[in-house]
Structure formats: structure tokens, C-alpha cells
């Protein structure tokens with residue numbers, strides 16, 4: 001490259017049209033996925049205090065949010081369920097009449113084109129709040145696989161396009177793929193939360209999903225934030241077990257992991273901009289310390305630039321509407 005004064009990078013930054021012409025990364029509405037929290041009842045809309053604009057809703061209200069998302073042309077919705085009853089093994093997770101199963105059926109009836117993804121995990125359904133069944137105080141990996149497979153199958157039978165296991169048990173992608181294939185759902189895709197870190201940034205979500213562990217934490221199954229090489233091994237295992245898409249989570253503090261995974265694998269890659277990332281931007285904006293819209297768009301663009309093909313974000317609809 002010639003040196004200055006021949007090279008003047010500012011030439012291509014002179015006008016908005018030139019900047020647009022050479023822009024390397026673009027954001028589109030269909031790359032954004034909106035998480036939704038569903039519970040039983042009718043006309044229910046309970047706002048989540050630490051997540052402005054996010055609510056737990058009943059199915060009828062969820063349909064209104066999903067309609068707005070579809071109109072903004074977002075790429076899909078990701079459903080989390082808050083059941084009426086919890087027990088030690090989370091048996092409400094595969095209840096055909098559970099909130100997620102009902103929401104999936106209602107969405108597929110009302111908005112058949114909208115991609116419906118369901119979160120598959122036990123933590124919202126167990127009374128102790130861990131992501132699987134407990135034995136001697138720790139989560140029993142192999143005993144949990146069967147429960148996850150049952151939960152995933154019930155979501156698939158309700159009509160989910162994609163099931164997304166977020167529990168971080170070893171072997172769960174294989175167990176779910178096998179269950180789906182032998183029970184008549186070979187076309188349901190799996191988006192695996194492959195590199196999911198034990199992160200403080202899930203704090204606001206646990207209020208939203210009512211899934212805080214009663215005792216202990218998730219460091220015995222979610223990844224150590226210090227590790228990036230391990231993310232490569234995790235993603236490799238999940239792809240080998242049959243994951244159609246993989247995810248890195250959280251997103252903003254783990255851009256290096258997103259970039260590495262993207263460079264190493266060619267599977268579609270999702271990144272989850274989690275509740276704490278969303279809450280931080282909102283709280284700074286509320287104090288007048290950051291411009292909300294610009295912080296939202298820049299945070300999402302950065303995640304795309306790092307290599308994510310799609311982003312799961314509570315900003316999905318607001319960002320998509322800004323992109324039109």
C-alpha cells in the first residue's frame with residue numbers, strides 16, 4: 001500500500017454515499033430474532049422491570065407481539081415458557097398444554113411464515129432452578145438428556161421450526177436429534193447453544209424467566225468465561241452430534257469467540273445479545289449517558305462484524321423497524 005500522502009483513507013469517508021458504498025458489514029431485519037416469554041392465562045402482560053419493553057405474556061398477547069415482529073420482517077422468534085407448576089424433574093416442560101406448546105400452535109396458525117424457535121432447557125421448569133435433574137447436589141448429565149429430548153419432541157410436535165437447547169449438558173444434541181428422528185420429526189432443526197458461558201449478564205433474564213437457581217450457580221455446566229479454545233471444542237462436538245446451527249452466548253463481551261467460531265466452522269452462527277447487555281444499554285440511555293438508538297445499532301453491527309450470521313436480541317423489533 002502506498003504511504004501518505006498518496007494514501008488518504010479519509011477520501012472514502014467523505015460523504016455518506018461513499019461510506020455506504022464501501023461498508024463491509026450490513027444489518028438486515030431477517031438476521032434478528034426476538035425472544036418472547038410466555039405464560040398461561042388471557043390478557044396477561046407483566047413487564048420485566050430490568051428489561052424495558054420486555055414482558056411475560058399470555059398466548060393472546062404474545063400473538064400481538066409476534067405480529068409486530070413479523071411486520072418488521074424479523075427473522076424469527078425464540079420462545080421461553082414460564083409454567084404454572086414446577087417440580088424436581090421439570091415435568092411441565094413436555095406438557096402438551098404448556099405455555100410454549102400452546103404458543104407454538106397459535107403462532108403457526110396465525111403467522112405460518114414466521115420462524116418459531118423454542119428454548120429447550122429445564123431451568124424454568126424445575127423447582128430448584130437448575131438446568132437438569134439433581135443428584136447429590138449436582139446436575140446429573142445423562143439422566144437430564146432424556147428429559148431434554150422429551151421437551152424438544154413436544155415443541156417439535158407442536159410445530160416448532162427449530163429447537164434450541166440451552167442447558168449445556170454433554171450429548172444433548174445427539175439425544176435430541178435421535179428422539180426427533182425416531183418420533184417422526186426429522187425436519188425440525190436444532191440450534192445449539194454450543195458455547196454458552198456462565199455469565200453474570202444473564203441476571204435480568206432470570207427475573208424474566210423466573211429461573212434463578214435456588215442454591216449454587218451454573219458453573220458446573222456452563223463454560224468458564226476465561227476459555228476460548230474450549231468453545232471450538234464445544235462447537236465441534238455439537239456439529240458432530242447433528243446441530244444445524246450453533247450459537248455463542250453472550251455476544252458483546254465474547255466477540256473474539258464469535259470471530260474464532262466463524263473462522264473455524266461453516267455452520268450458520270447465531271450470537272445471543274443477552275439480557276444484561278440489553279439492560280446496560282437501556283440504563284445508560286435512561287440516565288442520558290448514551291443515545292439509545294445509536295448504542296442499539298452499533299452493538300448489533302459489532303456482533304455481525306465479528307461474524308455472527310444472526311443475532312438473538314431483545315432489540316430485534318426496534319432495530320428492524322429502524323432498518324426499513
Ligand code: PBG
Pocket residue numbers: 119121123131166167201202203204205206218273274275276
Ligand atoms: C436458560 C437460558 C438462559 C438464557 C437463555 N436461556 C439463562 C441461564 O442460563 O441462566 C439467558 C438469556 C438472557 O440473559 O437474555 N438456561
